[in-house]
Amino acid sequence: MARPVVRVDGTNVELHGAWTLSALHAESGSLQRELASLTDADVHWDLRGIEALDEFGALLLWRAWQWRLPASVLLRSEHEARFSKLPAGASAPRARQRLQPLDLLLGAGQSTISLFDHAAGLARLLGELIIAAALLPTRARLIPWREISANIYHSGTQALAITGLVGVLIGVVLSYLFALQLRVYGADVFIVRILGIGVLRELGPLLAAILVAGRSGASIAAQIGVMRVTQELDALAVMGISRTLRLVLPKVLALMIALPLLVLWTDTSALFGGMLAAQHELGISPMAFITNLPSSVPTANLWLGVGKGMVFGLVIALVACHFGLRIQPNSESLGAGTTQAVVAAITVVIVLDAIFAVAFSDVGYR
Amino acid sequence: MNVIEIEGLWTGYGSQIVHAGIDLAIRDGEVFTLVGGSGAGKTTLLRHMLGLESPLRGSVRVFGQPPAQGGFDAWRALRRRWGVLFQEGALYSALNVFDNIALPLRELGTVDEDLVRELVYRKLEQMGLTRTDADKKPAELSGGMVKRVALARALILEPELLYLDEPTAGLDPARSQSFVALIEALRTALHLTVVMVTHDLDTLVELSDRVGVLVNGHLVAVGTLEQIQHLEDPCVHSFILGVTGRRALASQSMTTRPTTT
Numbered sequence: 001m002a003r004p005v006v007r008v009d010g011t012n013v014e015l016h017g018a019w020t021l022s023a024l025h026a027e028s029g030s031l032q033r034e035l036a037s038l039t040d041a042d043v044h045w046d047l048r049g050i051e052a053l054d055e056f057g058a059l060l061l062w063r064a065w066q067w068r069l070p071a072s073v074l075l076r077s078e079h080e081a082r083f084s085k086l087p088a089g090a091s092a093p094r095a096r097q098r099l100q101p102l103d104l105l106l107g108a109g110q111s112t113i114s115l116f117d118h119a120a121g122l123a124r125l126l127g128e129l130i131i132a133a134a135l136l137p138t139r140a141r142l143i144p145w146r147e148i149s150a151n152i153y154h155s156g157t158q159a160l161a162i163t164g165l166v167g168v169l170i171g172v173v174l175s176y177l178f179a180l181q182l183r184v185y186g187a188d189v190f191i192v193r194i195l196g197i198g199v200l201r202e203l204g205p206l207l208a209a210i211l212v213a214g215r216s217g218a219s220i221a222a223q224i225g226v227m228r229v230t231q232e233l234d235a236l237a238v239m240g241i242s243r244t245l246r247l248v249l250p251k252v253l254a255l256m257i258a259l260p261l262l263v264l265w266t267d268t269s270a271l272f273g274g275m276l277a278a279q280h281e282l283g284i285s286p287m288a289f290i291t292n293l294p295s296s297v298p299t300a301n302l303w304l305g306v307g308k309g310m311v312f313g314l315v316i317a318l319v320a321c322h323f324g325l326r327i328q329p330n331s332e333s334l335g336a337g338t339t340q341a342v343v344a345a346i347t348v349v350i351v352l353d354a355i356f357a358v359a360f361s362d363v364g365y366r
Numbered sequence: 367m368n369v370i371e372i373e374g375l376w377t378g379y380g381s382q383i384v385h386a387g388i389d390l391a392i393r394d395g396e397v398f399t400l401v402g403g404s405g406a407g408k409t410t411l412l413r414h415m416l417g418l419e420s421p422l423r424g425s426v427r428v429f430g431q432p433p434a435q436g437g438f439d440a441w442r443a444l445r446r447r448w449g450v451l452f453q454e455g456a457l458y459s460a461l462n463v464f465d466n467i468a469l470p471l472r473e474l475g476t477v478d479e480d481l482v483r484e485l486v487y488r489k490l491e492q493m494g495l496t497r498t499d500a501d502k503k504p505a506e507l508s509g510g511m512v513k514r515v516a517l518a519r520a521l522i523l524e525p526e527l528l529y530l531d532e533p534t535a536g537l538d539p540a541r542s543q544s545f546v547a548l549i550e551a552l553r554t555a556l557h558l559t560v561v562m563v564t565h566d567l568d569t570l571v572e573l574s575d576r577v578g579v580l581v582n583g584h585l586v587a588v589g590t591l592e593q594i595q596h597l598e599d600p601c602v603h604s605f606i607l608g609v610t611g612r613r614a615l616a617s618q619s620m621t622t623r624p625t626t627t
Contacts, residue, residue, distance in 0.1 A: 330459030
C-alpha cells in the first residue's frame, strides 16, 4: 500500500496514501509534527486522496485537529463515519501507582501478618498430617506405598550424584584449609577429629538438606501448584481422595526416609574427599585416617547428624507442600510460590540447625 | 487473491499421522471454518497456519510467506498482520486487562502512550467492556469477558487476518449469540479474513462463507454449506445432518409452537 503523504500548498492540505497502523507506525512521529504545524483555523483539508483509513490513522488526525472536525474539510463518505464515532476529548490519563510514605509501614505490617499466617498454615498442615498418619495403622489399604517409593526415588536416588560431588569437593576444601593451620602447630593428627566432627555433625546434614531443599522443594511446590492450575487438586477432592493423605504425606515420609540416607552418603563423600586431601597435604595415609576416625569422633555425632537429617526432611517437605498448596492458578503466583518455598525451606533448615547446635551443645564432644 | 495457501501438507508425530496431504486455499475477505470430530487435526492445522508447527512435507504460506520460517524482521512483520483468539483466551495473567490489550501496540515501540490509551479504550468500548474493567486482572474475569478482552487484544493492531479457535466454546447460548454478532459486525467494518475452528453449529451456520471438513487427517470437503450438504461422504453427511436437523428443528418450533391451554 502507498505510504501516507501530507501535501501542503499554501492553506490547502492534501492527504494521500494509506493512513493505517501498519503504514503509519514507523513514521507517526514525523507526521504528527507536520500535522501539528498546520493547526491554523483557515487550513482547508482534503482527505479524499486517502486510500485506507483505520482507527489509528483516524485518531492520529483527530488528535491533531484538537478532537473535533476542522471547519473546512473534504472527506470520503466512508471515512466520515469513522470520525463521527471518535471521542470529543482526550481521556483522562490512567492512575499511576506511586509509592506513598505510609506504604513502607503497611508493607512491613503485611509481611509480619503473613509470617504469622504462614506459621499458622504450617501448623494446620502438620496437624492434618498427624491426623492422616493416625488413620493409617487401622486402614493399611490407604497407605500410599507407590507414591512414597516414587518420591524416595525422585528426591533421594536422583540426588545421589549432586550430593556426592558437592560432598567430596567440600571435604577437599575443608581438609586443605585445616591442614594449613594444623601444620603450623604440628597437630596434624587432629585433622581426623576436626573433619569427623565437623562433617558428621554439621556439614553433612546441612549440605544435604540445602541441596534437597533446592531440588525437591522447588519440584514439590511447582508440582502441587500446577495441579491447582489444571484443577487436579479439585478432581482429587471430588473423588474423595484426601490430598493430605495422597500428596503431602508420601512426600513428607519419603523425605524423612531419603534425607537421613542422603546425609550418610554426603558424610561419606565429604570424609572421602577430606581423606584424600589429608594424604596429599599432611601425608596421613587413608588407612591411618580410617582407623583413627572411630576413636577420635564420638558416635553421638553421627546419630545427631542423621537425626537432624530426618527433621530437615520433614520440614522441607512440609514447607514446600504448604507453599505449593497456596499457589493461585496464574503464572505469576506459580513463580512466586516456588521461590518462596525454596527460600523458606532453606531458611527454616538453617534456623533449626542453629537451635540444634545450642540444644545439643553438651552432646558428642566428650 | 488467496491469503493462505497450503499444498500437500503432511504432519505426524512418531508413527502417528495427523495430516495426510492437505491442499487448501483461503481467499481474501472470506470467513473460512474448519470442522471435524475431536482429534481430526483441526487445531494442528490452525497451528501450522500460525507458524507454531513445521510441516513434515509440503508447504504452508500465509500472505505468500511460510509462517514458520524467515528472518526476525520478516517473522515479526507477518505476525503484525494477523490476530489470534485462543480457545482459553491466553491472556497474560501478570498483566491487567488494559496492559494485555496494549501490549502489541507498545511492542511496536512507535506509538505514544496517549494514543495507546485512546486506542485501547476504543477497543474496550467496541467489545462492550467498560473502563472499570481495564484495571481487572484476567483471574477476576468471567469466561465471556476473557474472550472479549482476548478479541480486543487480537484486533488492536488492525489485522487483515483473524484466527478464531473455538470462539464460542465455554459461553452460554446468549453470550455466544452476542459474540457471534460482534464478530459479524467487526468483519463487515474491518474487512477481515477470518479462519475459524469450531464445534458450534450455530456459529458455523451464521458466520461461515466456506467450510472445510477434516476427517482423519484428510480434507474431505471444501465449499459453502449448501455445496457440501450434497456430498455423499458418510462423515460429511453425519456432520451436516446435525446442521440440517437443527435447522429443521428450529423452523418447526417457529411454525408449530405448542399451545398451552
